[in-house]
Amino acid sequence: MRNRIAVAITAVMAAGALAGCSGGADPEAAPSRTVLVPGSPGEPNETKVAGPREAAPPTTAEVVFVQMMIPHHAQALEMSALAPDRASDERVRSLASRIDTAQKVEIAAMRSWLERNPKAVLKAHGRNHGAHTTGMPGMATPPQIEQLRDARGAAFDELYLTLMITHHQGAITMVKDVLGKGTDVTVQEMARDVESTQLAEIGRMRALLAD
Known part of the structure; x- marks a missing residue:
């Protein structure tokens, strides 16, 4: 029995x-x-x-990563939006278009994630007092952005690629600060996607500069 x-x-x-x-x-x-x-x-x-227990809440490092990556991506969009009217190389225009499309989607996903995790956001804000949104690696300075706006043709192509390589390298630095330091599956996948995509784009941009 x-x-x-x-x-x-x-x-x-x-x-x-x-x-x-x-x-x-x-x-x-x-x-x-x-x-x-x-x-x-x-x-x-x-x-x-x-059965499975309730998932652990996102860590402060994960919240900070998402909050920082949104304005970081936003600058990449600002830079890429200049390419259609200024770039002389069709490959640069095509790359800028891909960056624009991909990072708009990622920004939307990151904003949605923050909206779904208000408690984690509030907890992270209390620990960091908003200071985490400053000093992001790889960001172009205002004079550099202005210089890019004024550039045309081959000069624009070279400057855009140079600034964007540095920008992508900064994003990868941010990824390394969060990978393996959190519990949220979505954020960890976002970080790995940013790393793989931007490493590949750095390779393409370096090849374009060397051409």
């Missing part, structure tokens, strides 16, 4: 786990549940937690 009960409990737990996986929901966000475990002869039954 006890063996039949144990087998039945095991089957219920397995079915519940499969249902959680097949529904397309995030397993980290699934609620934990309790199951009845028969006790030894003469002892009461017990309840134990089965």
